[in-house]
Amino acid sequence: xxxxxxxxxxxxxxxxxxxxxxxxxxxxxxxxxxxxxxxxxxxxxxxxxxxxxxxxxxxxxxxxxxxxxxxxxxxxxxxxxxxxxxxxxxxxxxxxxxxxxxxxxxxxxxxxxxxxxxxxxxxxxxxxxxxxxxxxx
Numbered sequence: 001x002x003x004x005x006x007x008x009x010x011x012x013x014x015x016x017x018x019x020x021x022x023x024x025x026x027x028x029x030x031x032x033x034x035x036x037x038x039x040x041x042x043x044x045x046x047x048x049x050x051x052x053x054x055x056x057x058x059x060x061x062x063x064x065x066x067x068x069x070x071x072x073x074x075x076x077x078x079x080x081x082x083x084x085x086x087x088x089x090x091x092x093x094x095x096x097x098x099x100x101x102x103x104x105x106x107x108x109x110x111x112x113x114x115x116x117x118x119x120x121x122x123x124x125x126x127x128x129x130x131x132x133x134x135x136x137x
Contacts, residue, residue, distance in 0.1 A: 003115070003120050005115065005116060005117045005120065006040040006114050006115070006116070007114065008113075008114075008115075009111060009112060009113045009114075009115070010111075010112045010115040010119060011109050011110065011111050011112075012109070012110050012127050013107055013108060013109045013110070014031075014107065014108060014127065014129070014130050015107045016130075017029060017129070017130045017131065017132050018129040018130060018131050018132070019132065021132070022050075022105055023050075023085075023105060023106050023107060023130065024100075024105060025087065025100040025101040025102045025103060025104040025105065025106060026087060026100075026102040026103065027086065027100075027132055028084070028085070028086030028087070028088070028090075028100075028132070028133055028134060028135050029084070029085045029086060029130050029131060029132055029133060030082050030083065030084050030085075030130075030131050030133050030135070031045065031082070031083040031085075031108070031128045031129075031130050031131075032080060032081075032082050032128050032131070033080055033081040033082075033083070033128050034080050034126075034128070035079050035080060035081075035125075036067065036075070036079070036081055037110060037112050037115075037119065037125070038112070038115065038116030038117070038118040038119050038124075038125055039067070039112045039113060039114050039115055039116055039119075040114035040115075040116060041113040041114035042066060042067045042068040042113050042114075043066055043067050043110070043111065043112050043113065044064050044065065044066025044067070044068070044069050044110075044111045045064070045065050045066060045083055045108050045109070045110050045111070046063060046064045046108065046109050046111060047063045047064070047085065047098050047100075047106055047107070047108050048063070048106060048107055048108070048109065049101075049104055049105070049106060050104070050105030050106060050107060051104070051105065056098065056099075056100065056101065056104075056106055057101070058098075058099040058100070058101055059099060060098075060099045062098065062099070063098060064098075065083050065096060065097075065098060066111075070095060070096070071095075072095040073095060073096065074093060074095055074096050081096070082096060083096050083097075083098070084096055084097040084098070084135060085097070085098045085100050085106070085108075085130075086099075086100055086135065087099065087100055087101070087102055090135035093135075108130075110127060
């Protein structure tokens with residue numbers, strides 16, 4: 001499309017973890033945003049099922065984390081944001097967690113509404129990698 005700063009929306013996705021492996025519902029992951037995505041309106045990360053290409057269907061009935069979608073979004077002291085995905089939540093971080101479904105693949109789309117100029121400058125903002133982690137222990 002035609003990028004216009006502050007207008008419309010822009011989407012970007014990740015389909016593999018930082019090791020180049022497909023994202024699996026039985027594993028746990030974190031997306032670490034060094035800063036919140038640059039927007040003039042709001043941002044979200046929406047999680048989809050690989051096979052159906054529809055929103056993840058899970059017990060929590062939630063497939064979205066974002067500046068408007070998550071009332072208790074936890075922002076770290078340095079302004080960064082961690083989004084967790086896995087079958088079980090990390091202790092104390094439930095508001096920033098999306099429940100994945102073992103046996104099902106998934107992928108996220110980062111959505112920016114009214115994207116800022118930094119979004120269009122790959123030197124100013126980078127979409128974070130998805131790191132496989134073990135946050136349940």
